[in-house]
Amino acid sequence: MITVLLVDDSAIMREGLRLALEAEPDLRVLAEVGNGPDAVEAARRLQPDVALMDLHMPGGNGITATRTLTALPTPPAVLVLTSFDRDEYIDQALRAGAAGFLLKDVTPAELVRAVRLVHEGHGVFAPAVVRRTIGLLTTTPTLRLTADEQARLDTLSTRERDVLALVALGLSNAAIAADLHSTESTIKGHVSRLMTKLRAANRVQAARIAYHAGLKPGS
Template identity: 45%
Template sequence: MIRVLIVDDDPLLRAGLAMMLGGAPDIQVVGEAADGTQVAAMVARHVPDVVLMDIRMPTMDGLTATEVLRSRPDAPEVVVLTTFDADAHVLRALRVGAAGFVLKDTPPAEIVAAVRRVASGEPVLSPTVTRRLMDRVADSGADLRRTGARERLALLNERERQVAVAVGQGQSNAEIGASLHLSVSTVKTHVSRILTKLDLNNRVQIALLAHDAGLLDPPEARTS
């Protein structure tokens, strides 16, 4: 069973999500929270695999709660619930370790599928969607972020760097293996090493870092 914690300050939305997810044979809603301040205790008590996290809550917002949660060892995956798909808050949530986001008006079957994907270790949005989100959200700190991203990626060897770029391009492990002439198991090992070396949570963060460093730009647009 996939254990899910729902965090949202709207009791009607929580009830709707609980009813919808509870109808799936492989998903169990283990708890509900109305504010980010309740998340740590609820996670400790119920040990969920996935947390559905609203961004805007009155006392502690979902961004802070996600950052606190993802800094813990053996943290559950976090899927952000949002009303807008081009929200700077969504991008911040991805940067601190959320595995993706779903809109609150997403069809029920897609929310169930998203929970299943993150529980199996997959992101719930493609790097293409991530890049589109970043392009639509104004970012005044882009130059500083690019410098920092390049310094962090300098910790990788050449092969790991190639794998990081491929992850950022949205390639699956099988596609990365085919393009770099590696076995899928070797690709997985490289991805794990990248996550460890760069202290990242998931593939979405690898994609974000590659984007920030300018490695996903067209060659003519890259600067040294």
């Protein structure tokens, strides 16, 4: 059973989300809240597997709540569900530790699939958000790593940096192995270690760090 916390200031939206999720035998909504502070309190008390997070709510925004939730001892996977896809919101959500970013025009089937995927540790992003993110990361030179992110990047070995640069290009483990003349299992180990060192919840978050650092294969 995958347990879910709904965080949205619209009662109508929460009801629709609950109906879509609880139609599935493996999903259960533990609680519904309408703002960030209540989301943090509920997550600490109930320890849900996944939190569906709106960004704009009275009494505390979703970015701040996401950052707090992902820092909990038993953090839920945070899946942002919002009407806003502005560049700064996407980047802020990724920096805060969101495992996914969907728009509210998502279908019930797509939502259910996304909840299952983030629970399994995968990143899930709406196609429009992926296109915007790639464009943002590759064409916006003003974005920089924080001091903490740079310190984490500096812990990577030369090989891990090479692997990270190829992850940022969207290559699979098999493709990276072919490019670096290695085995897929070895690359899988490198990816696992670099994700841990970077504290990245998924490959998109790791790619964001690589892009912001200007990391290129062989650099």
